[in-house]
Amino acid sequence: MTEGNFTDYVKIYAQSGNGGKGSVHLHREKYIDKGGPDGGDGGRGGHVIVRGNENLWTLIHFKFQRHFRGGHGEHGGSSRSTGADGQDTYLEVPLGTIIKDIETEEVLFEITEHNQEQILLDGGKGGLGNWNFRSSTNQTPRYAQPGIPGKEGTYLLELKILADVGLVGFPNAGKSTLLSVITSAKPKIADYPFTTLKPNLGIVEYRNFQSFVMADIPGIIEGAAEGKGLGHYFLRHIERNSTLLFLVPADADNIAKEYLILLNELKKYNAELLDKERLVVVSKSDLLDDELMTELKAELDETLKGVPYMFISSVTQxxxxELKDKLWQMLNAEKTSN
Incomplete structure (x- = not known):
């Protein structure tokens, strides 16, 4: 999947189908002059249903079709025949999609499981035929209910990536390089900031055919929580990661300060993010000699206050x-505690 094909935010219009009319019909048969009412009910209008699909990773398909309508219910017929229900319309979305009402910005529901279905708009109810209105005092009612119109609305679909581990770091920290080494993903890599403009996903293969998913979140900059750059678009993808991997390059001016800035941006965006498991990884550590490594360890011990950290090099492997082992251990500790 190329960056240009990644879409995680889209507006759609949806309308459910109208219910069919109830039938006004009197039974007619040979040798029966005045049969009673036998008008059937109208069919239900088609729902608009959102369904999770684990094979989708983006909302790109909604860029080309943004209007969705359920089928109308058919009208009732004679002999108490109920009209057919209108055809339901399904919106297939990737796991991690949130649906919001665009006017109130209320979160209506979220899709997190494969084949999970949620009705976005109910189809209109079919009207009752005149057979339902017969009585001892009104044996030939000549009226029936009309169908109830369908509903309509404009909605926002927003994708928050479902991944076990989220890579957090400043632009050009080496996140894409790490992802390309530790998974089979092929993100765009270059030696300048903001190479990654959209999240990248990769599957980390572990021992005994086990695996977990890692997401490379585009680089955070100071002020991202206030929306600077594309801050909010980037930060929302971190909310669903169970473990956050902070990546700081060894050639940074101040490793501890960079970590604290990143942490502060997450806190300002959503303080609950600080409750997630954290691991600090110093990348490009092949640039460090033993003396620098010792100094950095002392500095990190003081700054991180118990948060685990590691030194790695994606280039030299x-x-x-050991990083895979540590992440697997953290993820399984998280699952066990839940």
Whole structure:
């Protein structure tokens, strides 16, 4: 999937189908002059239903079709025949999609499981035929109910990536390089800031055919929580990651300060993000000699206050296996505690 094909935010219009009319019909048959009422009910209008699909990773298909309508219910017929229900319309979305009312910005529901279905708009109810209105005092009612019109609305579909581990770091921290080494993903990599403009997903293969999903979130900048740059578009993808991997390059001016800035941006955006498991990883550590490594460890011990940290090099593969082990351990500790 190329960056240009990644869409995680789209507006749609949806309308459910109208219910069919009830029938006004009197039974007619040979040798029966005045049969009673036998008008059937109208069919239900088609629902608009949102359904989760684990094979989708983006909302790109909604860029080309943004209007959706359920089918109308058919009218009732004679002999108490009920009209057919209108055809339901399904909106297939990737897991992690949130549906909001665009006017109130209320979150209506979220889709997190494969084949999970949620009705966005109910189809209109079919009207009752005149057979339902017969009585001892009104044996030939010549009226029936009209169908109830369908509903309509404009909605916002917003994708928050479902991944086990989220990579957090400043632009050009080496996140895309790490993702390309630790998974089979092929993100765009270059030696300048903001190479990654959209989140990238990769599956980390672990021992005994086990695996977990890692997401490379585009680089955070100071002020991202206030919407600077594309701050909110980037930060919302971190909300669903169970573990956050903070990546700071060894050639940074101040590693501890960079970590604290990143942490502060997450806190300002959503303080609950600080409750997630954290791991600080110093990348490009092949640039460090023993003396610098010792100094950095002392500084990190003081700054991180118990948050685990590691030194790795994506280029030389230094401590990549140990990183997988650590992440697997953290993820399973999280699942066990839940």
């Amino acid at each position: 230094q401590h990549i296996v």
